[in-house]
Amino acid sequence: MKKKCLRNNYKKIRDEIPESTRKEKSRAIFSRLKSLDEYKEAKRIFLFVSMGSEVETIHWLDDLLKEKEVLIPATKKGDSEMKMARLLSKDELVENYWGILELPEDLAQAREETVCDLIITPGLAFDHSGYRMGYGGGFYDRFFSSHEGFRLGVGFHEQLVHEVPRNAYDLPVHAFLSETDCLVF
Ligand SMILES: Nc1nc2c(c(=O)[nH]1)N(C=O)[C@@H](CNc1ccc(C(=O)N[C@@H](CCC(=O)O)C(=O)O)cc1)CN2
Numbered sequence: 001m002k003k004k005c006l007r008n009n010y011k012k013i014r015d016e017i018p019e020s021t022r023k024e025k026s027r028a029i030f031s032r033l034k035s036l037d038e039y040k041e042a043k044r045i046f047l048f049v050s051m052g053s054e055v056e057t058i059h060w061l062d063d064l065l066k067e068k069e070v071l072i073p074a075t076k077k078g079d080s081e082m083k084m085a086r087l088l089s090k091d092e093l094v095e096n097y098w099g100i101l102e103l104p105e106d107l108a109q110a111r112e113e114t115v116c117d118l119i120i121t122p123g124l125a126f127d128h129s130g131y132r133m134g135y136g137g138g139f140y141d142r143f144f145s146s147h148e149g150f151r152l153g154v155g156f157h158e159q160l161v162h163e164v165p166r167n168a169y170d171l172p173v174h175a176f177l178s179e180t181d182c183l184v185f
């Protein structure tokens, strides 16, 4: 119950950042991302495609697709295992059952990949030790336990909190990047 309450609070904080501010911050986060060594050195980058008030990554794809191999989440309804698949063009994206842009199932299956260098991770909140809280599906915790790569949490400064509750299976991100913070854990 406590976690659910926290999730709602964190979501509210993010939702309340005005859209124009979120857009501006998201642009700043992308330009900071491009200056990180982990980005420069990465050949294959896993990137979530934003939904709702998340850091707006959809516009990052224009640049990323030119510079890197881009992998995006591939999920199936009723299955909490998240896979990753290669995206070649933004035109391939279609809305899934949550309204999140993903590859259609057949393409996702055909383009499945298992290794990547940098995992760009969303969250509702990140703490000062790199632990994160997501929507509660356990998608990223499972994904981290079966995929190597540098785990970079991205969020707005408002999403950096003192401490989020931890469970035994939680794996922290290696670094957190916002428009004003770059914390390495
Ligand atoms: N961009 C993105 N993709 C992702 C995740 C994520 O957190 N962000 N996920 C990481 O786990 C998985 C999907 N998990 C989800 C968990 C909950 C809801 C959900 O409750 N959606 C609400 C609206 C949320 C909002 O507006 O912020 C709904 O459907 O009403 C959606 C997806 C895989 N893909």
Ligand SMILES: Nc1ncnc2c1ncn2[C@@H]1O[C@H](COP(=O)(O)OP(=O)(O)OP(=O)(O)O)[C@@H](O)[C@H]1O
Residues within 6 Å of the ligand: 132, 133, 134, 135, 136, 137, 138, 139, 140, 141, 142, 145, 167, 169, 170
């Ligand atoms: N590595 C794992 N293996 C099996 N089950 C797991 C694993 N990680 C998490 N889970 C399950 O997923 C559920 C949700 O986990 P948690 O509350 O940490 O989600 P979250 O990190 O907020 O969500 P998400 O990762 O989707 O953003 C847990 O109750 C747990 O049962």
